[in-house]
Amino acid sequence: MSVSCSDLLCGEDSSIIFSTGGEALLECSSDQGFLMPEVEESIAGLIENERNFMVPCNDYIEKFHLTQSIDASNRADSVAWILKVHRYHGFQPLTAYLSVNYFDRFLYSHQLPKMNGWPAQLLSVACLSLAAKVEEPLVPSLLDLQVEGAQFIFEPRNIQRMELLVLRVLDWRLQSISPFSFLSFFAHKIDPTGNYTGFLTSRATEIILSNIQETNFLEYRPSCIAAATILCAANDLPHFSLVTAQHAESWCDGLHKDKITSCRQLMQQTAFANRPRKQPKVLPQLRVMTRASIAWSDSSSTSFSSSSPYKRRKLNNSLWLDNDK
Template sequence: MLLSCSDLLCGEDSGIFSGVQSTECSSDLESPSFADESIAGFIEDERHFVPGVDYLARFQSHSLDASAREESVAWILKVQAYYNFQPLTAYLSVNYLDRFLYSHRLPLTRGRPMQLLSVACLSLAAKMEEPLVPCLSDLQVEGAKYMFEPKIIRRMELLVLGVLDWRLRSITPFSFIAFFACKLDSTGTHTGFLVSRSTDIILSNIQQASFSEYWPSSIAAAAVISAANEIPNMTLINLEHAQTWCDGLSKEKIMSCYRLMHEHVFDSSPRTPRKIFPQLRVAIRARLRSNDSSTSSSSSSSSYKRRKLNNCFRVDDDKGNTE
């Protein structure tokens, strides 16, 4: 039996997902055709989808374990790569985890409770964004230290949903990067590269708790500028110019995030710069796919994982009833 994503969570209130396609608070990679006023609306509302201002201070005071969070995020990224989930799925998972940790205290900040929270957050994010979602037992791959029964994970999902007030359709940096990329490159020559590279940069920094003090718009602006620095004719971009992209942007926050991004992402992980090729003007779709469907069948391991997904896309309760 196959179910829609909304059916996989809870059938008690089918209306809870009735507005997930609304552009008022969409977490997809938004089209640059949105007016400045729409992006400004995202900036105004983004404060509701981030942990509180003292979240980072809790790690600094050791009331929360930064290393445990880092391990959880690393595991989420491994599973995202294993199943070829969208970058947005991984980011949402971490967003749910951070917002939950800020509002609800776990009995332990590492070990089984933290692993269970990570699985539940990834499962919820996958159900929000992925067309095919592995069953809960198969989601626990890539070095998961503990294995949990589906009914235990579902209980944790409901706890997370309650703590987040069922607000899963979050505003993220991916709500801004296409718009900012077009502001930076009005000709559209390198827009595709800017969006793709910015996505890589954003995923590269989410393991660091220090980025949690920046709102999505600042992270997106800093990432787009960092990506532009890899394009020869854009290396002299003025950071202060980013503030003019839309009302509500903070020059100080963007510059601070940009410096932190280079400290944690670039300086600690030296790599060979990508070769830049001119591109035709691109039309940014609502979502960026991590792989092309025309070439996905070329990898035997990818085909195996896809078969595994199809076999597992069933009601978890069927498994739970046999336990």
């Protein structure tokens, strides 16, 4: 008896099973022309559906204060650990983004007790594991995933249970529309020749990952974040330094220059706050002597004179402080 693919499907819509999700980046060669009507329609569809994979920022921040299950600093610590493991294993940028996306969407819909303890670490491992299974061709073992200063080490079976809980809370919706979905499209909008699109997308990717810890970026849509990062990347090239948010607003429907401008300003503020500071100059330590010490040194001049010349030089180079002054 022959079995077709449709016989193996459950009650779900088959289009959902076989769809490539929001991360089906549009790969069009320059020979065919990048700005085809099909590409424009695909981008419009991504913008229409991107809110379905976002966490409402205002409600999320309110939950931080009301439930006290996790605060912004603890979330930043969890995201920082995810980024460390992401770099350690050489994961794709989308893997890190999806991990944080699962983390925030889970906390928005489900509360865990004492999130600043081991539950937060367990959730971070589970979200990173799920994202790696979605995006990475080679996935480390659950024990090898717990590196880079993990505060707690969990048994694989406990992580798998947490993964199932995350899947149920997210309603098994692991594909998500991210800023990376739009970068290539927006880069070609700035540079139709394609000469600088590689640099623009690469630089924009770095900016996205460097800002992923900031909770304030949750209020911006992925398309808005992508447009703002492309503008920041374009600012590094003299050819495109004059491209503004007003230009970006015309790239496709759904973009708003005010939102793009505020998102870009937030990125610049974050970059300024996180820039490495110069180490303070260390002045040579000066020895402070009181009058009592001076009197004692006068009475002991004989012993000093009979001692080594090093001690005399040390006394002469000291800073004397008069108690009366």
